[in-house]
Amino acid sequence: MSLRTALEQLGLGPCYHMDVVLGDPATHVPLWNAAQAGKPDWAAIYQGQRSAVDWPTASFYPELHAAFPDAKFVLTHRDPQSWVESISETIFAALLSRNDAPPEVHPWLDMCMHVIARAGFDPAMSKDELANRFIAHNEAVQAAIPDSQLLLFQVKEGWAPLCEFLGLALPESEFPRTNDRAAFWQLLEDGGATA
Template identity: 70%
Template sequence: MQVLGAGVGRTGTMSLRTALQQLGLGPCHHMDAVLQDMAAQVPLWVAALDDKPDWPAIYAGQQSAVDWPTASFYSELHATYPDAKFILTHRDPNAWVESFSETIMTALGGRSEAPPELHAWMDMALAVIARAGFCHGMSNDEFAVGFEAHNAAVQAAIPASHLLEFQVKEGWGPLCDFLGVDVPEGEFPRTNDRKQFWELMEEGGA
């Protein structure tokens, strides 16, 4: 694993995944990869939550990983892949809370209405998110505090020489400088707005 994302969901992780793959650092693992292969991936992440991770199996065929579940295991992953570079995607806390509440938490809060085949994935996802400090029933203020606490914990755990704090609105420059690669042609990818999030969820449940 060459690059690992420590930023939680709804901080531009899908855009970063697309960018890393465009830079030749893919395939890049993302929660979408879990949804597309739930039979294999969900048990592996449940084991990781039980402190029995099999990182080579989880990331088989991947060069990088972003988003949850990865973001909840940054400390363990740094110990396992000490030479990997870490990227902490972030954004304004209040904007993040609004996006997180209206997408991820809303989707996972609908477990009782979800198809049975999604229940194991939803349970795992809720546990992963709780591991990062976010649980159903928390207020928006508590989510914002948790968001900043997660970011601070990442900053404390990962050496500055191996960590890029990054907002996708900054574009290619900081990312390419950090990775030591040339800036590609074209604009930095912008993907997975709230509409696209729900489309991905529907595809995963299909």
Template identity: 55%
Template sequence: MPLDVIGAGVGRTGTYSLKLAINQLGLGPSHHMEEVILNMPRQLPLWQAAVAGNADWQAIYDGYPAAVDWPTAGFHRELYAANPTARFILTHRSAESWYESFSSTIYKLISNVDAAPEPMRPWLEMTIAVIAKTGFPLGLDRDGLCAAFEAHIATVKATIPASQLLVYQVKEGWEPLCAFLGVPVPEGPFPRTNDRSEFWDKVSAAA
């Protein structure tokens, strides 16, 4: 099953809300880092191979017509080459607000890999490698992270044709997303989820 909808936005840009929205629109199930955490024996070796340059996209995304968040966002170039007709969604927010969220969640987690429980370390090492590949190696300060965030946005815009790319903030809600995907706007509010406390709850599932 080829990917039809691919999220190029990095973590902490509303990717979990986007995952839920895609699923609600009937275009999922959507892959997300949570899928790796919940299916570690199968998913982790596949992503470790992808980091090493031996990706099996068909196996990774088996059963998933959509994918958002890391690790996917770190491979937007490769995934565009493999899925040239897919539609891409670049979630974003202000660099400053993203920094505050990212530095207190994902970056904090991966910066303390040595203190993590042993079973978590292979997953964390893969995550560190994917995030570094995306332009966010360990050791960056506030200015470095904000600059890398803006650079990622520019890289995605330069890689994906504008006709196949939605540059999107989840606070915009259903209308621009549904217009881009060609589906009706559903009743009810847009999903809002995965605040910082929820992030740590999900991480604990990997331990």
């Protein structure tokens, strides 16, 4: 969420995020299901968007690089154990409580499960397995995207590396910081995806 907010402050918004899917699941869940089936309609998915972050986009970096060969990619990285704690308390918690969710939310949860599995993750993995898979995913992204089009970025680095990579002026404001876990659960509440 911090990167999304930053990209929008830099004029690269609207920035596609899972909340777009939650805001219109009848349109976006089938689009992502089609992408998973090898029939993506990127123009329909990203209509009106100037950038994208997070899942479901992140699971399709090879296809997106092929479709948009001049695009720039930002790989946010962090301590693997910190990431495991975060994902375990957000999307994995939601997926593992699928049976407690209202039936109308199940198609969205199913799409999320498939998107995450596509990236090699499973909520049933141990914390060590998840950390190792996180490292492997980051390595796969670095192998697939040319160095000239890829920024390895930690949010704590602030504006300088991001703006330099994107060729944009540094804003006068501080780099945005959001609470990803709190933002995730608020997103689900706002999207009606909670039990």
